[in-house]
Amino acid sequence: MRYCSILFALAAPLLVSAAPTHFLGKRAAADILVFQFADVLEQLESTFYQQALAKFHDSDFTAAGFSSSQIPVEQLTTIQGDEATHSSVLQSALQAAGAKPISGCTFSFDSVLTDVDTMAATARVIEMVGVSAYIGAMTILTDPVLLAAAGSILTVEARHQTVLNILSGTGTAIPAAFDVAFTPNEVLAIASQFISGCSLGISANTPLSITNNGSIIPGTTLTFQAASINGTVPTDSLFCQMLIGDSPTAIPLPISQCVVPSGVNGPVALFITSDGQPLLNDVHDRAQKQVVAGPTLAFIDTQPQMLPQLVKAGNGSQPLTTTTTQTISPAQASAVIASAGAISMPSPTSATASSATPGSASPTPGTSVSVVSPPGGKNTFTGPSPDGMMTVNGWSESGT
Numbered sequence: 001m002r003y004c005s006i007l008f009a010l011a012a013p014l015l016v017s018a019a020p021t022h023f024l025g026k027r028a029a030a031d032i033l034v035f036q037f038a039d040v041l042e043q044l045e046s047t048f049y050q051q052a053l054a055k056f057h058d059s060d061f062t063a064a065g066f067s068s069s070q071i072p073v074e075q076l077t078t079i080q081g082d083e084a085t086h087s088s089v090l091q092s093a094l095q096a097a098g099a100k101p102i103s104g105c106t107f108s109f110d111s112v113l114t115d116v117d118t119m120a121a122t123a124r125v126i127e128m129v130g131v132s133a134y135i136g137a138m139t140i141l142t143d144p145v146l147l148a149a150a151g152s153i154l155t156v157e158a159r160h161q162t163v164l165n166i167l168s169g170t171g172t173a174i175p176a177a178f179d180v181a182f183t184p185n186e187v188l189a190i191a192s193q194f195i196s197g198c199s200l201g202i203s204a205n206t207p208l209s210i211t212n213n214g215s216i217i218p219g220t221t222l223t224f225q226a227a228s229i230n231g232t233v234p235t236d237s238l239f240c241q242m243l244i245g246d247s248p249t250a251i252p253l254p255i256s257q258c259v260v261p262s263g264v265n266g267p268v269a270l271f272i273t274s275d276g277q278p279l280l281n282d283v284h285d286r287a288q289k290q291v292v293a294g295p296t297l298a299f300i301d302t303q304p305q306m307l308p309q310l311v312k313a314g315n316g317s318q319p320l321t322t323t324t325t326q327t328i329s330p331a332q333a334s335a336v337i338a339s340a341g342a343i344s345m346p347s348p349t350s351a352t353a354s355s356a357t358p359g360s361a362s363p364t365p366g367t368s369v370s371v372v373s374p375p376g377g378k379n380t381f382t383g384p385s386p387d388g389m390m391t392v393n394g395w396s397e398s399g400t
Contacts, residue, residue, distance in 0.1 A: 031146055032099045034137045035090050037184055037200060038150065039101050041133055042087035044194060045126055047107040049080035052119050064116035065169060065312045072120075072167055079127075079160050086153050093149070105198035124164045124171070125297045128179075128267050129190050130157040135181035136283045165266075169312030170301040175266025176245035181283035182269075186295055208272060208294035216298050222258040222270070226293035229255075229272055238292060239276045243269040249278035265302045269295040 053076055061069035091101045112122040134154035141147045158179070165171035188204030206228040212220060222240060229238060240258035241250035244266070251261065255272065271279060271294040280286045 028142070030140050031143050032094065032097065033201065034140050034150075034184075035094055035146065036099070036102050037187075037202065038133070038137065038153075039087055039090040039094070040105055040195070040198070040200060041130060041187070041191065042083050042090060043105060044107050044191060045130060046080055046083035046087060048109050048123070048126055048194075049076050049083065051109050052113055052123070053077060053080065055113050056116055056119065060116050064120075066167075067311065071311055072116075075163050075167060076123075079163070082156055082160065086156075089149070093146070102198055102200060106196050107194050108196070109194055111193075120164070120167055121299070124161070124168060124267075124299055125190065127157060127161045127164055128297055129182070129187055131161055131179050132182035132269075133184070133187045135179060136183050136187070139181070139284045166308045166311055168299070168301070169308050170304050171299060171308055172266055172301065172303045172305055173307055175303070178245040178281075180243055180245050180267070180269050180281060182295070183283055183286075183288070185288070189294055190296060205291060205295070206293040208270065208296040210270070210296060210298060216260060216300055218260050218262040218264060218300070218302060220260045222260065222298075224255070224258075224270075224272060224293070226272060228293050237274065239273045241271045241273055241279050243271065243279060243281055243295070245281070248281050250281070252276040252278050260300060264300050266299065268298050268300055270298060271295050 053073065058069035058073075061072050066072055094101050109122070113119050131154065134150055134157060137150055138147065138154075141150060162173050165173050165175065184200075184202045185205045188200070188202060189207050192204045193207060206226050208224055208226045210216070211223045211225050216222070224240070229235065235255055238255040239252045240255050241252045242258075242260070242264070243250040244264060250269075250271065252273070253259065254276075260268075272292045273279065273290045274292055275290055277287065277290065279291075
């Protein structure tokens, strides 16, 4: 039953006993609006994964570098099921409260389902939007039952985000200790491009897109496109602002000098503003009037980890290598360098080789070895062994 039974348990008091009068008043109306909005986002997420799983096949995933297509398919299927369950429970809660879910929405992802890599990158954005939306909702919800249910969904959305960071092959599984919250208007700046046919009752911030080609890394100068900044406002008066989870305020820069600073890793929310006053990483008190466009999300992966690389071996990153250190006996050392001759080295301190198997004079590539000086003498040889499989960099004394 997994998570589904937990959320139904949270929603049960509302589903069983709630009446329309439970939601009377302006604050209650806000609760209903939040759940209606959340339901549309859950439908969007569920539909995205449905379309992705229907389009891409095993060969598509392996061609994209996954060590096994079963890994992404299994995880995306699980996530899709979670999103569908979230939507079902949200709709049941709304109906039990005498409210109607928003209907008529259609979702199209043709522009981002062109290949597996683009799909996976979009999935990271969609899940990050979900996380940010639920955090923002916490500042609006007033009913404790609804708040608990939304909080339970939020934790699962965050797990989805971690899985997708891993599936990216280049990301950090958990890139920051905190996440960024979005208002509904900010959420729609990103999500509205995929939604049509329905009215959400919420106006979207002007959508913002990054026009750079290729990967975004520290030192990249970002360029943007948005209806509100293309000819309608002088660009020399605009600022780009980068908001990350671990910072209390955004990093404001003139839009013409929007260079990604060093030290940034993971999701970054980017806004265009009319002044350089830093936006607060506080959805309740963050200024809204100065926002000209955005946010949009960018994932800047500067701290790749081993786990994502194991899942997606063909991501273009450097191959994973391991190095171990072993000590070999004087007899083994002598056998390795017997015919190499001696080369004097001043103040030798250590010896390393490409490899050695314990108990054997024949090294196996991939291991670093400490070589011990023989009793009664002092080897000073450095350089490649006669068989070319080992390189001695230096020597160290040992009493054994």
